[in-house]
Amino acid sequence: MKIIYIFSILLTGLFSSCSSSDSALRLKVGNQTILTSDTVKLSVKVAGKGPVCIYLHGGPGQDFLSFEKMGGANLEKCLTMVYLDQRGSGHSQNAKDYSLNRIVRDIEELRIKLGVEKVYLLSHSFGGILAINYALKYPEHLSGIIMANTIAHFMNPNQVKEQIEYGYRLLKKDTTINETDFKKLMDEAALVRKKLSTAHLGYKYIANDVNTIIKMDSIESSYKRTSDFGMTLFMPLVDSTKVQHYPEYFRDYALLTGKINIPALIITGKEDHAVGPDYYKNYRFSNQKVVQIDGSHMLYYEKNREFTVAVCAFVK
Numbered sequence: 001m002k003i004i005y006i007f008s009i010l011l012t013g014l015f016s017s018c019s020s021s022d023s024a025l026r027l028k029v030g031n032q033t034i035l036t037s038d039t040v041k042l043s044v045k046v047a048g049k050g051p052v053c054i055y056l057h058g059g060p061g062q063d064f065l066s067f068e069k070m071g072g073a074n075l076e077k078c079l080t081m082v083y084l085d086q087r088g089s090g091h092s093q094n095a096k097d098y099s100l101n102r103i104v105r106d107i108e109e110l111r112i113k114l115g116v117e118k119v120y121l122l123s124h125s126f127g128g129i130l131a132i133n134y135a136l137k138y139p140e141h142l143s144g145i146i147m148a149n150t151i152a153h154f155m156n157p158n159q160v161k162e163q164i165e166y167g168y169r170l171l172k173k174d175t176t177i178n179e180t181d182f183k184k185l186m187d188e189a190a191l192v193r194k195k196l197s198t199a200h201l202g203y204k205y206i207a208n209d210v211n212t213i214i215k216m217d218s219i220e221s222s223y224k225r226t227s228d229f230g231m232t233l234f235m236p237l238v239d240s241t242k243v244q245h246y247p248e249y250f251r252d253y254a255l256l257t258g259k260i261n262i263p264a265l266i267i268t269g270k271e272d273h274a275v276g277p278d279y280y281k282n283y284r285f286s287n288q289k290v291v292q293i294d295g296s297h298m299l300y301y302e303k304n305r306e307f308t309v310a311v312c313a314f315v316k
Helices: 002-010 065-069 072-077 100-114 127-137 157-170 182-198 210-220 228-238 255-259 304-315
Strands: 030-035 041-048 052-056 080-084 119-125 142-150 264-269 288-293
Touching (some): 030 100, 041 072, 041 100, 052 127, 065 080, 065 210, 119 127, 119 304, 127 255, 142 304, 157 182, 288 304
Parallel strands (some): 119 142
Antiparallel strands (some): 030 041
16 A cells, blocks of 8 residues: 555645634534445544645545644644545545546535535645646635645656656666657656665655655554555556546646636645656646745655645635
């Protein structure tokens, strides 16, 4: 499961939603389970005070626990965090349907069950795709959107090229990649990751400190969890005999952000080599603010103070 998360987070997403503090007072706190309209059990935890935030993790196939335990809980001083494990992820139940429309519907059904009229969205990594699509479909239920180290075009060739070149730089072998065939790019990326693993440098894609990965791994392995959602999307990429049933996740949604008029906060890491330090420039929200932090893909942990200040200032 660790490999699935790291592989996905390298080639990518966290997502959250928030409302007025008055509505938050009605929420039941603690761990709970909600049942979707297609009878899938989703794991949820509510904690904190202030505007309500439905947290959607990245991955795909990650969970909310590592985010919560690695700094996300500090947002509870200004937000009522509603941590959610997406279907086929973490403590939530596996499902037959992992379509983008279905997962966006899960978020909306959770909002309805919470009794919250408007929310903010906070997305991380792969979760950016979920945030954008929710915002496009349900703008009337959003007060704002927060994109933290997010991607809007999952597994895009330019991103993979950048990661390959960065990997070779870490190996002290500057290389320019001109390949355009996606399968060949994936093969080269796998080769670079193998070399980085041997050199104990693979963590550099998502963190500046190897202890960040060690801590995340210890949390991820502390309980029985699923990453069926992530496996479903990734297996066709590494096994040509598998059929990709959900191609919608691999489309470019960056330009569609121009249709989103709600306030947007973009948090980006100057050393984020998972989505790319300059990827934030692809966003076109009509009312956006960019906060650049001198750190990695894991800003919410390695640069928690700056991350928390940025989010809390935005929602206030």
